[in-house]
Amino acid sequence: ERRKMIVVEKSGYHDSVYISAAQIFQGIRTEKRRDRALVRYGDDSVSPMVTPHDEHSHRAAYELAFSALKCQDLLEEILLDSCVYPCLSLPDELTSLLVVMLYDLQDRKFEPRKVVDEEEPVAEVREVEHYLHRYTFKTKLAAAVARCRIKNDALSIEDILPETIQKQQQRASTLPLCVWVNTLKISLQDAFRELKEEGLTKVESVADLDHCTYCVDQHCPDVLFFPSSLKEKLLNSDLFADCKLLLQ
Missing domain, CATH: 3.30.70.1170 (Sun protein; domain 3)
Known part of the structure; x- marks a missing residue:
C-alpha cells in the first residue's frame, strides 16, 4: 500500500511545516532600517519550537520559507495595502508565520487548506489561519494581490520578482x-x-x-x-x- 503524500500540491501543508517555515524565515528575512520598517517582526521565532517529523516536510518548510523570502517585500506590501496588517490580535512574534502562510494562501489561489492533519494542531497556526480566512480579510488580500499583479502587468507575484532572481530560478529549474x-x-x-x-x-x-x-x-x-x-x-x-x- 502506498503512503499518503506529505504535501498535497496547492492544498497547503501540515501545521508543523508552517511553524518550521516561519522559524526559518525569521532567521533569514531581510532586516530593514527601523525607521523604514512598516512591518514589525518579533525578536524571537515562533514558539513552541516544532520540527517536522520527516524529510519531506522538513524540505517543504525550507522551500516555503525561501519562497516567502524571495517575495518578502511584495508580501509586506500586500499586507499593508489590504489593511490586514497591522493586527492588534496577533503579536509581532507571529508576523513571520503570517507572512509564510500568506505566501502559501495566495499560491493556492486563496483556496482552503485540504491537508488532513494527522499531527497535533498548533494553536498559532490555527490562529493565523483563522485570521487570514476571515471573509473580509480574505477578500481584501485577494484584491491587494490582484492590484499588485495589475500594477506590474504580471500573472503572479513570482513574475514581479527582480530579473536577477527570476534568472536564478530559471537556471536552478533546469x-x-x-x-x-x-x-x-x-x-x-x-x-x-x-x-x-x-x-x-x-x-x-x-x-x-x-x-x-x-x-x-x-x-x-x-x-x-x-x-x-x-x-x-x-x-x-x-x-x-x-x-x-x-x-x-
Missing part, C-alpha cells in the same frame, strides 16, 4: 536532481528495480535525461541524476519516504 542511494537500506539493484516499477528508465548520461529517465554518476555508482521535472514525483515516492533515496 539543473538535474542529484540523488544518493542509501545502500544501508537498499541495494543498487533493488533501487534500480523499484525505479523501473515507478516507470523510470535508466539512460547512459545526463545528456540523455528526459522526462521519465535517470542515469548513474560515472564516478560514484550510488549517485543518480534525474530531470528536475521529477522532483515532486520522487519526493512523494516510497523510496524517499523510507529514506532509501536522499536528495542531495
Whole structure:
C-alpha cells in the first residue's frame, strides 16, 4: 500500500511545516532600517519550537520559507495595502508565520487548506489561519494581490520578482536532481528495480535525461541524476519516504 503524500500540491501543508517555515524565515528575512520598517517582526521565532517529523516536510518548510523570502517585500506590501496588517490580535512574534502562510494562501489561489492533519494542531497556526480566512480579510488580500499583479502587468507575484532572481530560478529549474542511494537500506539493484516499477528508465548520461529517465554518476555508482521535472514525483515516492533515496 502506498503512503499518503506529505504535501498535497496547492492544498497547503501540515501545521508543523508552517511553524518550521516561519522559524526559518525569521532567521533569514531581510532586516530593514527601523525607521523604514512598516512591518514589525518579533525578536524571537515562533514558539513552541516544532520540527517536522520527516524529510519531506522538513524540505517543504525550507522551500516555503525561501519562497516567502524571495517575495518578502511584495508580501509586506500586500499586507499593508489590504489593511490586514497591522493586527492588534496577533503579536509581532507571529508576523513571520503570517507572512509564510500568506505566501502559501495566495499560491493556492486563496483556496482552503485540504491537508488532513494527522499531527497535533498548533494553536498559532490555527490562529493565523483563522485570521487570514476571515471573509473580509480574505477578500481584501485577494484584491491587494490582484492590484499588485495589475500594477506590474504580471500573472503572479513570482513574475514581479527582480530579473536577477527570476534568472536564478530559471537556471536552478533546469539543473538535474542529484540523488544518493542509501545502500544501508537498499541495494543498487533493488533501487534500480523499484525505479523501473515507478516507470523510470535508466539512460547512459545526463545528456540523455528526459522526462521519465535517470542515469548513474560515472564516478560514484550510488549517485543518480534525474530531470528536475521529477522532483515532486520522487519526493512523494516510497523510496524517499523510507529514506532509501536522499536528495542531495
